[in-house]
Amino acid sequence: MIAVVIPTIRGREALYERTVAAYRACGSEVTIITVRDRPTIGQAWGDGADAALNVEGVEFIHLSADDVEPHPGALEAAAEAVRFGIYPSPRIVNVDGSLHSCGTMGGGMLLPECGNDTVCGTSPFPFMRHEMWTAIRPCPRIGYYADDWLAWAVREQGLEVRVSRGYTLTHLEGTVGRDRVVRRSGADRAAFLQAVADRALSPVEA
Amino acid sequence: MRLMMHSNMPWASTGYGVQVATFAPRWRQMLGHDVALTSIYGLQGGMLTWNGIPCYPAGFEGLSQDVLPQHADHFKADLILTLFDAWVLNPDMIQARGHRWVPWFPIDSEPIPAAVLRQVEKAWQPVVFSRFGERMARDAGLDVRYVPHGIDTTVYRPVADRAAERAQRTFPEDRFVVGIVAANKGFPSRKSWPEMLEAFARLHRRHPEAMLYLHTFVGTEMTGVNIAEYVDHLGIPAEAVRVCEQYQNTIGFPPEWMAGMFSSLDVLMNVAMGEGFGVPPVEAQACGTPVVLGDWTAMSELCLDGWLVPKDEADRWWTPQAAYQFKPRVGAIEAALEEAFDDWSAGRMTDERRRDTAAKVAARYDADMVTREFWGPFFDECAERIHAEAAGDLPPVEVAA
Numbered sequence: 233m234i235a236v237v238i239p240t241i242r243g244r245e246a247l248y249e250r251t252v253a254a255y256r257a258c259g260s261e262v263t264i265i266t267v268r269d270r271p272t273i274g275q276a277w278g279d280g281a282d283a284a285l286n287v288e289g290v291e292f293i294h295l296s297a298d299d300v301e302p303h304p305g306a307l308e309a310a311a312e313a314v315r316f317g318i319y320p321s322p323r324i325v326n327v328d329g330s331l332h333s334c335g336t337m338g339g340g341m342l343l344p345e346c347g348n349d350t351v352c353g354t355s356p357f358p359f360m361r362h363e364m365w366t367a368i369r370p371c372p373r374i375g376y377y378a379d380d381w382l383a384w385a386v387r388e389q390g391l392e393v394r395v396s397r398g399y400t401l402t403h404l405e406g407t408v409g410r411d412r413v414v415r416r417s418g419a420d421r422a423a424f425l426q427a428v429a430d431r432a433l434s435p436v437e438a
Numbered sequence: 439m440r441l442m443m444h445s446n447m448p449w450a451s452t453g454y455g456v457q458v459a460t461f462a463p464r465w466r467q468m469l470g471h472d473v474a475l476t477s478i479y480g481l482q483g484g485m486l487t488w489n490g491i492p493c494y495p496a497g498f499e500g501l502s503q504d505v506l507p508q509h510a511d512h513f514k515a516d517l518i519l520t521l522f523d524a525w526v527l528n529p530d531m532i533q534a535r536g537h538r539w540v541p542w543f544p545i546d547s548e549p550i551p552a553a554v555l556r557q558v559e560k561a562w563q564p565v566v567f568s569r570f571g572e573r574m575a576r577d578a579g580l581d582v583r584y585v586p587h588g589i590d591t592t593v594y595r596p597v598a599d600r601a602a603e604r605a606q607r608t609f610p611e612d613r614f615v616v617g618i619v620a621a622n623k624g625f626p627s628r629k630s631w632p633e634m635l636e637a638f639a640r641l642h643r644r645h646p647e648a649m650l651y652l653h654t655f656v657g658t659e660m661t662g663v664n665i666a667e668y669v670d671h672l673g674i675p676a677e678a679v680r681v682c683e684q685y686q687n688t689i690g691f692p693p694e695w696m697a698g699m700f701s702s703l704d705v706l707m708n709v710a711m712g713e714g715f716g717v718p719p720v721e722a723q724a725c726g727t728p729v730v731l732g733d734w735t736a737m738s739e740l741c742l743d744g745w746l747v748p749k750d751e752a753d754r755w756w757t758p759q760a761a762y763q764f765k766p767r768v769g770a771i772e773a774a775l776e777e778a779f780d781d782w783s784a785g786r787m788t789d790e791r792r793r794d795t796a797a798k799v800a801a802r803y804d805a806d807m808v809t810r811e812f813w814g815p816f817f818d819e820c821a822e823r824i825h826a827e828a829a830g831d832l833p834p835v836e837v838a839a
Binding site for chain 2: 263264265266267268269270271279280282283284287
């Protein structure tokens with residue numbers, strides 16, 4: 233079973249409902265974990281993933297958003313990639329069907345259409361075994377770059393980040409209530425880099 | 439967030455009122471916050487809506503602190519900001535119902551007066567509006583933030599036809615016009631009215647082409663200096679003095695008129711004993727006009743084009759608030775005015791220089807920039823702190839198979 237963590241905040245109820253309905257309809261066995269009104273997505277993903285550890289039967293944890301629709305078979309494709317030791321980076325399309333990105337290098341550098349299994353940098357919508365979450369948790373409480381930190385952490389655990397074209401999502405591009413998040417991207421970038429440095433210090437250096 | 443600003447109403451033509459009018463709409467429109475205003479001065483008897491912003495009336499206590507917490511409850515305010523002298527405010531009244539108090543307050547003396555420190559150290563987050571104030575507060579161990587005052591540089595900018603503006607005010611083209619735009623209030627005069635007037639009188643004796651423009655109440659109605667009598671006593675001839683229309687000063691001059699006036703001056707003089715900020719010198723420079731200020735308190739950082747009277751040319755004065763301000767010596771102000779006169783008579787006050795000065799001011803104090811670069815991050819920090827403080831109250835994670 234796949235635990236789908238969906239952070240949401242007040243004012244985005246319509247997007248949230250549409251997202252939940254899409255996950256219910258995507259053909260995979262899912263448990264929806266809703267995390268409301270956290271100040272950052274890093275904190276929301278963390279709280280949701282921690283809750284997923286207590287749900288019986290959960291094999292995978294998928295950290296999502298409240299403005300995403302998985303395409304049919306998308307979660308199965310991601311799970312299959314994980315079984316091969318891959319941390320899958322999704323192919324994302326816009327509402328009008330145009331390409332948003334086919335994997336990403338992190339830091340906002342989005343890849344154009346590219347082949348399946350292309351080595352890349354991060355995944356905007358993390359998908360991992362629940363044991364992996366136990367190994368890498370907690371996620372820094374940041375907004376921007378939380379996904380980049382998670383990708384770095386799973387690489388530390390030996391996974392490769394690669395494009396999974398079958399793991400296709402539609403991004404609804406909901407901007408309601410996100411002004412503050414957008415403005416703080418610079419501070420989050422600094423916090424992300426510091427979080428990497430903090431965890432990467434050897435005991436002697438620390 | 440939901441922000442409640444407690445100060446003078448935005449239509450009041452006071453320094454604080456103008457800042458409220460400048461920033462409250464920008465918090466709403468540029469940053470997306472919900473804003474309400476509560477009245478220390480400017481509204482009694484009922485609520486009004488100003489530019490879509492609800493305005494709550496004054497209470498019965500002199501600074502309306504008796505009703506402020508109830509107003510904040512009614513509005514469901516996340517923060518109560520005050521823009522007022524902090525030493526007269528009562529933290530226990532403001533925070534009586536657990537609201538977060540954010541005083542945006544002046545420090546105009548050195549060190550931070552104990553009476554100010556005692557109040558603001560009880561605040562949730564104090565904010566000062568000068569780098570000088572920031573330094574004084576931190577020297578006293580206070581954790582403050584800095585957000586400067588701001589001006590609308592689409593209004594305060596060099597006018598297109600300066601000659602026409604001067605003519606409107608009967609400033610002849612061949613006269614060197616020194617302006618003073620300052621409240622005339624209290625003894626000793628915080629704005630140093632007697633010293634500035636005497637310095638001008640000396641300048642005028644040497645250079646009869648010097649003129650004086652006074653934008654203030656020239657009588658004693660605000661318990662200030664009897665300027666009309668003093669100017670006469672100093673021997674400054676009436677033909678060399680222009681005074682703003684006194685009734686219009688009561689009801690307020692439009693910002694566009696003020697910008698025209700500032701643009702018409704050759705130099706603005708504001709050698710106060712202490713300044714928490716000093717909006718007129720900034721407005722004048724935004725219009726391209728250089729300034730004569732004192733090199734102490736917030737004035738030092740406001741002089742982007744002009745002359746600073748050295749601090750060692752002022753005598754320390756221990757104020758009733760128990761801190762020092764600085765009483766400028768007449769000769770030092772006179773020397774600064776003489777340098778300004780030299781620039782004018784040598785033709786160095788060019789249009790290009792005025793444009794450069796205006797650009798420097800816009801880069802530092804433009805209200806849109808201050809909103810974007812200072813208020814935005816500050817309110818973000820507040821929001822995160824509020825979230826963190828309420829961490830125990832976050833909604834539980836919902837699991838639905």
